[in-house]
Amino acid sequence: MSEKLLMKGNEALAEAAIRAGLKGYFGYPITPQSELLEYLSHHLNNRGGSFLQAESELAAINMVYGAAGAGVRTMTSTSSPGYSLMQEGVSYIACAEIPCLLVNVVRGGPGLGTIQPSQGDYFQAVKGGGHGDYKLIVLAPDSVQEMADFVYLGFDLADKYLMPVLILTDGALGQMMEPVTFPDYDVEKNKVDHSSWATTGKLTSRSQNVITSLHIEAEKMEDINIHLQKKYKTIQENEVRYEAINTEEADIIIVAFGLVARVAHKAMENANKKGLKVGMIRPITLFPFPTEILLTLSEKVDQFLVVEMNAGQMVEDVRLAVNGKIPVDFYGRMGGVIPQPSEIVDKLIQMDSSKTHSK
Amino acid sequence: MTEPLIEPQHIQCENLDQMDQVWTRPETLIDRKLHYCPGCGHSVAHRLIMETIDELNIQETTIGVAPVGCSVFAYHYMDIDMQEAAHGRATAVATGIKRVLPDRIVFTYQGDGDLAAIGTAETIHTINRGENIVIIFVNNGIYGMTGGQMAPTTLPGFVTSTSPNGRDTHTMGYPLKMAEMISVLPGAYYVTRQAVHSAKSVRKAKKATLKAFQYQMDGKGGTSFVEIVSNCPSGWKMTPVESNQYLDDEIFDFYTLGDIKLPPKE
Numbered sequence: 001m002s003e004k005l006l007m008k009g010n011e012a013l014a015e016a017a018i019r020a021g022l023k024g025y026f027g028y029p030i031t032p033q034s035e036l037l038e039y040l041s042h043h044l045n046n047r048g049g050s051f052l053q054a055e056s057e058l059a060a061i062n063m064v065y066g067a068a069g070a071g072v073r074t075m076t077s078t079s080s081p082g083y084s085l086m087q088e089g090v091s092y093i094a095c096a097e098i099p100c101l102l103v104n105v106v107r108g109g110p111g112l113g114t115i116q117p118s119q120g121d122y123f124q125a126v127k128g129g130g131h132g133d134y135k136l137i138v139l140a141p142d143s144v145q146e147m148a149d150f151v152y153l154g155f156d157l158a159d160k161y162l163m164p165v166l167i168l169t170d171g172a173l174g175q176m177m178e179p180v181t182f183p184d185y186d187v188e189k190n191k192v193d194h195s196s197w198a199t200t201g202k203l204t205s206r207s208q209n210v211i212t213s214l215h216i217e218a219e220k221m222e223d224i225n226i227h228l229q230k231k232y233k234t235i236q237e238n239e240v241r242y243e244a245i246n247t248e249e250a251d252i253i254i255v256a257f258g259l260v261a262r263v264a265h266k267a268m269e270n271a272n273k274k275g276l277k278v279g280m281i282r283p284i285t286l287f288p289f290p291t292e293i294l295l296t297l298s299e300k301v302d303q304f305l306v307v308e309m310n311a312g313q314m315v316e317d318v319r320l321a322v323n324g325k326i327p328v329d330f331y332g333r334m335g336g337v338i339p340q341p342s343e344i345v346d347k348l349i350q351m352d353s354s355k356t357h358s359k
Numbered sequence: 360m361t362e363p364l365i366e367p368q369h370i371q372c373e374n375l376d377q378m379d380q381v382w383t384r385p386e387t388l389i390d391r392k393l394h395y396c397p398g399c400g401h402s403v404a405h406r407l408i409m410e411t412i413d414e415l416n417i418q419e420t421t422i423g424v425a426p427v428g429c430s431v432f433a434y435h436y437m438d439i440d441m442q443e444a445a446h447g448r449a450t451a452v453a454t455g456i457k458r459v460l461p462d463r464i465v466f467t468y469q470g471d472g473d474l475a476a477i478g479t480a481e482t483i484h485t486i487n488r489g490e491n492i493v494i495i496f497v498n499n500g501i502y503g504m505t506g507g508q509m510a511p512t513t514l515p516g517f518v519t520s521t522s523p524n525g526r527d528t529h530t531m532g533y534p535l536k537m538a539e540m541i542s543v544l545p546g547a548y549y550v551t552r553q554a555v556h557s558a559k560s561v562r563k564a565k566k567a568t569l570k571a572f573q574y575q576m577d578g579k580g581g582t583s584f585v586e587i588v589s590n591c592p593s594g595w596k597m598t599p600v601e602s603n604q605y606l607d608d609e610i611f612d613f614y615t616l617g618d619i620k621l622p623p624k625e
Contacts, residue, residue: 023459024455024458024459026455026458050458050459052454052458054451054484055480055481055484056480058448058451058480058481059448059451059454059480059481059484060451062444062445062448062451062452062455062481063451063452063454063455063458064455065442065444065445065448065451065452065455066424066442066444066451066452066453066454066455066456066457067455067456067458067459068455069442069452069455069456070422070455070456070459070460072459074455074459088445088448089445089448092445096443199422199440199441199442199456200422200440200460200463201418201419201420201421201422201439201440201460201463202418202419202421202438202439202440203419204418204419208434208438208439208440208441209440209441210434210440210441210442210443211441211442211443212425212434212442212443213443214431214432214443
């Protein structure tokens with residue numbers, strides 16, 4: 001374990017990537033993730049990797065496709081408009097089953113939007129993003145410490161399932177400074193052998209390795225899709241991660257991820273001081289989504305409140321999980337505005353009283 | 360082709376055992392029926408690359424990047440590790456590979472729609488960085504795979520399925536001379552324009568291809584760019600012979616053959 005350091009979220013993520021054995025980084029400047037690019041430009045080439053500033057996010061993701069296809073740990077990072085530009089490449093990488101780490105430090109949209117933090121890219125992150133039926137494993141950190149921790153987890157999951165893993169964070173977590181410690185991580189021990197598929201040069205001892213997402217025959221393409229869906233099902237069964245707080249005695253459960261989970265946590269504490277019984281579920285993996293715990297809790301609690309920095313995106317997944325058993329309410333701010341704990345408390349009080357009223 | 364190539368195994372000859380073998384399929388060119396139209400230059404271009412890989416003995420260290428276009432299945436014929444890029448992104452993919460495996464030989468194989476339209480930015484920036492890779496640019500002035508639409512390289516007046524009255528430069532712009540354009544970039548090490556429509560041009564194109572790969576192996580300069588001006592009998596609505604004649608009569612007046620930029624003399 002390293003000593004405790006005070007770092008920005010973007011920098012902590014970049015430092016963790018180097019410690020996780022990052023070999024290739026390709027990125028393009030965009031606020032609010034540029035510190036990540038800058039940090040790696042300073043350090044990666046001296047510490048065993050290759051840094052390159054691409055001419056666009058489109059080029060960057062395709063460089064990732066090439067380098068990750070060579071079987072080494074590769075990543076890119078960007079923010080919302082840049083992530084949209086990458087979707088072509090992400091779809092190809094997902095289909096070709098290449099492991100890599102993607103980071104979207106989300107800002108408010110749509111369009112050029114704002115450089116303030118947002119969760120408006122939730123749908124894009126968890127429903128695929130580009131064309132075709134595919135998913136990414138999506139990790140949502142809520143602290144600078146998790147910005148670092150999820151890099152190791154992300155690379156390991158990418159290598160395990162041969163797919164891109166996306167860290168979905170936001171401009172505030174990227175920019176804020178907090179103490180962080182880097183875990184001991186043995187790069188060699190965690191190395192996965194990709195020689196059976198990686199394009200590293202065809203040795204006479206083996207047949208050619210070809211990386212492609214092109215399968216002209218419909219039946220073959222369907223087989224590929226069936227294989228991908230099977231993989232996503234395995235992931236749904238094995239890789240769900242979430243944090244549950246105060247769920248035992250709660251009447252209302254807040255569901256919030258990332259930065260908003262911290263605000264919601266404060267709101268939960270304040271509401272409980274006022275005599276309400278509020279608990280919380282913080283999804284850590286947005287895909288696979290923690291459906292089961294929400295369904296279980298829907299048998300015990302009265303209501304859910306989903307809080308997001310968007311117009312209501314994750315709330316759809318919560319409603320799917322709960323399947324109409326209990327009401328699922330929503331509170332959101334948009335365009336780069338972070339909700340205050342007091343706004344959420346007001347909403348909770350309103351929900352609580354309406355429930356009492358209806359009784 | 361004006362001078363047809365004949366596979367040796369098809370020759371019926373009683374004294375075959377006593378004859379010297381002067382021609383054979385390159386070991387790295389997979390013996391599989393090509394999907395290209397009769398008379399198309401792609402197959403010859405494929406062969407030249409694989410001959411080069413055989414001669415330089417670099418099969419084990421070479422990684423190819425296939426484009427989107429008629430040669431999208433290049434890896435069906437080239438017995439090397441290959442990656443299939445999205446349309447226009449081949450040089451970005453090649454950059455990624457070369458940056459993490461700098462001791463490997465990396466090349467892209469791209470058509471004119473891929474390299475000169477949708478991938479123009481990637482092409483220019485890859486060469487401007489002087490990535491030590493080889494770009495094989497097969498320019499046939501048309502989108503072949505999608506059915507013969509106008510390409511950025513289509514000559515003025517030429518009729519295609521999206522320029523039914525011929526390419527009107529006032530509304531559709533002018534054909535792009537990529538080789539000349541990129542030759543002014545400091546990162547371009549060797550730029551040449553070749554053809555594969557005659558025995559003589561095939562021999563010259565082979566020499567150029569060999570040089571390009573050799574330059575990458577030497578690792579002294581930047582990007583080597585070999586343009587191969589090819590025919591597209593199907594897209595041009597011509598017979599193979601007519602299309603080769605058209606190359607001589609019209610195309611090479613605009614796309615002049617020969618070296619455009621040579622490496623600096625040491």
